[in-house]
Amino acid sequence: MRRMIVLMAGLVALIAVALIAVGVMAQSPASTPRSQLEQTSLAEIPRPAPEPRFTRTTYAATDLDGATALLDVCKGPIAVFVGTNRPTLIAEHDYCGGSSWMSKVKVGDAVRIDGDGVDDGIFVVTSLTYETRHEVRVGDLPDADAVLQTCVTKTKLVLAGLERYEA
Incomplete structure (x- = not known):
């Protein structure tokens, strides 16, 4: 009986870890909050003026x-x-x-x-x-x-x- 409880607890823990992993993988990058840097395209980043030759x-x-x-x-x-x-x-x-x-x-x-x-x-x-x-x-x-x-x-x-x- 004790062995059965330990096996069930292990199975529940394994399922919980699997569900968390599936949830993380299924989450799209667009649905996660993006930092200001991630939201800025390269064209929007100010470039320093080139040094004139x-x-x-x-x-x-x-x-x-x-x-x-x-x-x-x-x-x-x-x-x-x-x-x-x-x-x-x-x-x-x-x-x-x-x-x-x-x-x-x-x-x-x-x-x-x-x-x-x-x-x-x-x-x-x-x-x-x-x-x-x-x-x-x-x-x-x-x-x-x-x-x-x-x-x-x-x-x-x-x-x-x-x-x-x-x-």
């Missing part, structure tokens, strides 16, 4: 017709308005300093730009192409918020597409 100030702003004269002054990069719904072109002659920095940017680099004709901020290089000089047209510019442009050889120029960094 280069910082430049445009000294003047112009349209395409006035660009050559301002570039020839060699005071630094200029912002060129190339049309509505087009990126701001930030250009500098290679021999005036443009190749010392624009030719060195890589996709993923951050660049801080401020000055005349630009909305100050940090931009990230999203594309990099090399084109033949004197053959590039406004329609050839990358789809971006801004584009860096300088010559890199006697026949080639670099176009670096920039997207504004948003925290």
Whole structure:
């Protein structure tokens, strides 16, 4: 009799443990309270601003017709308005300093730009192409918020597409 009671008590305990285990496994993650961290998607987590590899100030702003004269002054990069719904072109002659920095940017680099004709901020290089000089047209510019442009050889120029960094 005593043996039967011990066996019954053990059986009841085993069933209780099994029911608890089944209940825990059946509980879905959606039904358990979630912490604030678990409820936050990666897109919502604020990212620190990237450290700019280069910082430049445009000294003047112009349209395409006035660009050559301002570039020839060699005071630094200029912002060129190339049309509505087009990126701001930030250009500098290679021999005036443009190749010392624009030719060195890589996709993923951050660049801080401020000055005349630009909305100050940090931009990230999203594309990099090399084109033949004197053959590039406004329609050839990358789809971006801004584009860096300088010559890199006697026949080639670099176009670096920039997207504004948003925290």
